[in-house]
Amino acid sequence: MKITKVAKAGTLESNDILIMVKPNELGKTELELESIVMQQFGEVIEQVILHKVQEMGIEGISIKAQDKGALDYTIAARVETAISRAI
Amino acid sequence: MKTILGREIPDYIEGYGQVRPFQGAFSKVGVKNRTAVKLTSVIPNEHKVLPSLEDALDKLEIADGMTISFHHHLRNGDYVLNIVMERLAARGVKDLTVAASSIFPIHAPLVEHIESGVVSGLVANYISGPVAEAVSRGELKKPAIMQTHGGRARAIESGDLHIDVAFLAAPTADNYGNINGVYGNAACGSLGYAVADAEYADKTIAITDHLVPYPAYPIEISQVFIDYIVKIDSIGDPKGIVSGTTRITKDPVALIIAKRATEVIKASGLVREGMSFQTGAGGTSLAVAAELKKIMQHEGVVGSFASGGITGYLVEMLEEGLFRSLFDVQCFDLKAIESYRDNPTHQFMSASMYGNPHTKGAVVNNLDIMILGATEIDTDFNVNVTTGSSGMIMGGSGGHSDTAAGSKLAIVVTNLMKARLPIIKDKVITVTTPGESIDVVVTERGIAVNPKRVDLLEKLRMTNLPLMTIEELKLLAEKITGVPKGVETSEKIVAVVEYRDGSVIDIVRKVDLVS
Numbered sequence: 001m002k003i004t005k006v007a008k009a010g011t012l013e014s015n016d017i018l019i020m021v022k023p024n025e026l027g028k029t030e031l032e033l034e035s036i037v038m039q040q041f042g043e044v045i046e047q048v049i050l051h052k053v054q055e056m057g058i059e060g061i062s063i064k065a066q067d068k069g070a071l072d073y074t075i076a077a078r079v080e081t082a083i084s085r086a087i
Numbered sequence: 088m089k090t091i092l093g094r095e096i097p098d099y100i101e102g103y104g105q106v107r108p109f110q111g112a113f114s115k116v117g118v119k120n121r122t123a124v125k126l127t128s129v130i131p132n133e134h135k136v137l138p139s140l141e142d143a144l145d146k147l148e149i150a151d152g153m154t155i156s157f158h159h160h161l162r163n164g165d166y167v168l169n170i171v172m173e174r175l176a177a178r179g180v181k182d183l184t185v186a187a188s189s190i191f192p193i194h195a196p197l198v199e200h201i202e203s204g205v206v207s208g209l210v211a212n213y214i215s216g217p218v219a220e221a222v223s224r225g226e227l228k229k230p231a232i233m234q235t236h237g238g239r240a241r242a243i244e245s246g247d248l249h250i251d252v253a254f255l256a257a258p259t260a261d262n263y264g265n266i267n268g269v270y271g272n273a274a275c276g277s278l279g280y281a282v283a284d285a286e287y288a289d290k291t292i293a294i295t296d297h298l299v300p301y302p303a304y305p306i307e308i309s310q311v312f313i314d315y316i317v318k319i320d321s322i323g324d325p326k327g328i329v330s331g332t333t334r335i336t337k338d339p340v341a342l343i344i345a346k347r348a349t350e351v352i353k354a355s356g357l358v359r360e361g362m363s364f365q366t367g368a369g370g371t372s373l374a375v376a377a378e379l380k381k382i383m384q385h386e387g388v389v390g391s392f393a394s395g396g397i398t399g400y401l402v403e404m405l406e407e408g409l410f411r412s413l414f415d416v417q418c419f420d421l422k423a424i425e426s427y428r429d430n431p432t433h434q435f436m437s438a439s440m441y442g443n444p445h446t447k448g449a450v451v452n453n454l455d456i457m458i459l460g461a462t463e464i465d466t467d468f469n470v471n472v473t474t475g476s477s478g479m480i481m482g483g484s485g486g487h488s489d490t491a492a493g494s495k496l497a498i499v500v501t502n503l504m505k506a507r508l509p510i511i512k513d514k515v516i517t518v519t520t521p522g523e524s525i526d527v528v529v530t531e532r533g534i535a536v537n538p539k540r541v542d543l544l545e546k547l548r549m550t551n552l553p554l555m556t557i558e559e560l561k562l563l564a565e566k567i568t569g570v571p572k573g574v575e576t577s578e579k580i581v582a583v584v585e586y587r588d589g590s591v592i593d594i595v596r597k598v599d600l601v602s
Contacts, residue, residue: 014506015506015507036506037476037506037507037508037571039476039477039572039574039575040476040507040508040571040572040574041507041568041569041571041572043572044569068506069505069506069507069508070507071507071567071568072569
């Protein structure tokens with residue numbers, strides 16, 4: 001499935017994550033991640049986001065994620081919502 | 088070699104010298120000496136007020152490699168350190184050691200002086216902001232020495248920290264060097280952290296923007312310690328010096344932690360006539376004071392004293408008769424300054440009287456209950472308030488180790504997790520305060536008692552407070568957050584953490600910055 005619009009979900013509050021998604025013209029999945037816990041949890045956060053994209057069967061998506069220490073289920077929920085809004 | 092806490096520390100650190108490893112909180116007590124002080128006597132008809140800072144710097148003859156000191160009562164509103172350093176840099180002085188009791192974000196210009204070699208050493212009890220980051224990046228030539236409030240006074244009085252020139256920011260001074268902090272545009276209240284500097288430096292200069300006719304009153308620091316006085320336009324920005332009012336947090340998690348901490352205090356049996364108490368100005372700490380107040384009122388208990396940095400909230404408790412006195416080393420807000428100025432039961436305390444372990448008894452020794460914060464705690468109850476989760480310097484002991492060591496009940500109050508980071512670790516990145524001084528950790532999800540406090544554990548078992556082992560508490564957090572990846576640091580030592588007795592409790596290494 002493809003997304004058609006730019007959409008976002010989440011906030012920049014502590015323990016939340018702001019996810020912005022837009023269509024990727026080249027059909028790739030691209031992720032740009034900033035996190036206040038990059039050193040400790042950067043890889044995990046990346047995995048959670050990409051796993052959710054895959055699970056929803058989305059292709060051709062650029063994601064910008066600004067993490068303020070969100071837990072995994074928050075991250076997954078924000079990604080899911082942003083994608084749903086962009087379809 | 089290893090400290091008693093198992094921390095590996097070199098025997099000798101370049102730029103610091105021989106290391107005395109930490110061997111326990113009270114391993115270095117006994118007979119001590121204070122150092123002799125060099126001074127130039129003043130005879131009648133000599134004048135101490137100099138026309139300008141430039142004239143003063145001429146007279147002070149500050150040479151390469153000297154140690155100059157500052158106090159931090161003007162906190163993030165302090166102009167004095169920056170003005171003096173700028174003038175010294177312009178004069179081409181090199182390799183100075185800046186012994187400032189604390190360094191704040193306003194002292195950012197110090198970073199340039201570190202880079203240009205004007206400053207090669209730092210000694211402080213607390214460092215935050217750009218200077219802390221520069222030290223963590225390894226820009227300072229020598230390792231920074233991080234002390235405690237009591238430890239700094241000890242180091243100065245023993246001669247371990249020799250000060251060539253002390254620059255005393257003085258909210259009010261007279262023309263013969265009597266100083267107080269309660270009047271003037273930059274009023275900050277108590278000048279407790281400046282006392283040892285004034286008494287022990289080879290030369291002491293008061294820098295004021297409020298020069299009053301002789302004699303100033305009250306006198307916090309006496310004329311007998313002051314060589315010169317200089318008036319400048321402004322020594323500090325009141326907005327950065329004190330906060331208007333201190334408010335109790337509304338954060339529900341912090342309030343739960345505060346409530347639980349107070350239940351621990353109650354169960355410990357320490358809520359009794361003559362009790363003593365100290366807490367910080369942070370949200371959760373202050374909320375504990377609010378909860379404790381209710382219990383003291385309910386039980387009709389009058390405490391002997393509250394101490395430390397004083398906030399308006401503690402002043403209210405004094406005025407309501409819940410404590411007979413306050414010991415004030417530093418005022419945090421306007422209400423505290425007014426009370427300190429006007430109420431004789433709100434008393435002055437120097438850093439040495441507050442927490443110096445090598446005196447005939449510091450105030451911390453008389454403390455029953457101490458409420459502390461933590462950046463990290465490990466399963467041995469060691470606390471880190473020096474570095475953040477990335478290993479970057481972002482604070483320091485201040486009075487943390489002093490009060491933890493002295494008090495009967497040292498309680499760490501903290502969220503179990505902060506922005507996804509679990510607070511309890513197998514090993515803290517940096518040990519600031521040894522676990523032997525910490526009695527109990529209170530979080531929103533559970534309470535862990537130091538196993539050596541069997542007596543306290545027995546008392547708390549009679550309550551329905553959620554007791555856990557510290558390991559259980561750690562696992563509980565990691566179940567929610569995941570296990571964080573360790574932080575990588577390089578070999579280079581950027582700071583030496585001195586315990587209050589002058590032994591080295593830990594070292595801080597350079598942070599490898601990740602982009």
